[in-house]
Amino acid sequence: MGYNSEDIQKILEAGVRAPSGSNSQPWKFRVKDNVIDVLALPEKDHPILNFKYRGTWLAHGALIENMAIASSEMGYRADIKIFPDKSNPNLTARIALESSASKDEPLYKCIFERTTNRKPYESHPLKMEDKIALLESIAGRGDFRFTEDPDKLKILGEAVAVNEIVMFENPLLHRLVFEEIVWTEEEERKRGGGLYVKTMELKPPQRFALKFFKYWTIMKLLNKLGAAMAIAKDNAQNYAAASLMGIVAVEDNDEDFISAGRLCERIWLEATRLGLNLHLITGIFFLRQRILRGEISEFSQEHIELIKDAYEKTASIFDVNEGLIALLVRIGYDGEPSARSMKKAPEVEYI
């Protein structure tokens, strides 16, 4: 079989650098000889946004893509079976490693450099060579569609910012958002993840206000003065500040969310290699899936209409008439983000 346990550890370490919803890192591993079982911990993800655990599956797609790249770099062929055991839905993948010639994987080192950057980016198109490299990196790997039209970027910015209106006006979602935020690096370390407030790229007055927004009685009062709307308006402008936005269109099934996560990670790593920034946005797409299935008891009619309208505008820009939009990314030039989120060491059981 010719595998080396240090290589397996390196493959797992590359895996866990993947993005996850609010940095939940919903995974653990079981290793037997040359076979790695990837196990999901979906309860770590947002109970409302993580519709049918598909946020977890997106994150696992990214994790698996990192592991595939690392395996190849270490000199293995990775035989990856997605959802190999229908009786164990939390077994996301079984990866069997077989020795093969080591390949130079230029994206391997990008796995450790990749990060979310939520800043507004420079508002000009990508250099042609960067755009071509990005598109080539994902050719044949899924249905990625993009636009660079500034008018469309503005509409898309406003559409995805509808998420913030719902998050700050709905008491349940408001509570869940604030449960995910961690305020200091120490808290992040102790908790082993969470959405570190410094990565949210808030301006100082916004960061100050957020401390008060966490109390629902205050938020509710401020919403009467249009606070949630104002946050969404501000964010919409930041979102639109990008060279391009793209979406991944999928069929309505769980496997496709794994594939979308793999594609998203690959374009993110290539963007990193090119010195570009990327910000993944999913909120309204998961809310819309919930509404589509009639799971609407948590939402006001006004919010349901806002989410539907935002989804339809996005789908119309990208000409998505069938299936679902799984995610949106904004890509562009900017410096470094103000902070990076912390990653836990892989949790592994060797059997």
Ligand SMILES: Cc1cc2nc3c(=O)[nH]c(=O)nc-3n(C[C@H](O)[C@H](O)[C@H](O)COP(=O)(O)O)c2cc1C
């Ligand atoms: C399924 C999924 C959904 C996400 N949704 C959003 C989102 O709607 N908005 C956002 O700003 N970041 C989103 N992210 C990015 C995560 O918050 C980010 O990956 C995480 O905090 C870890 O940071 P990192 O990407 O720098 O490693 C999402 C990531 C995943 C995997």
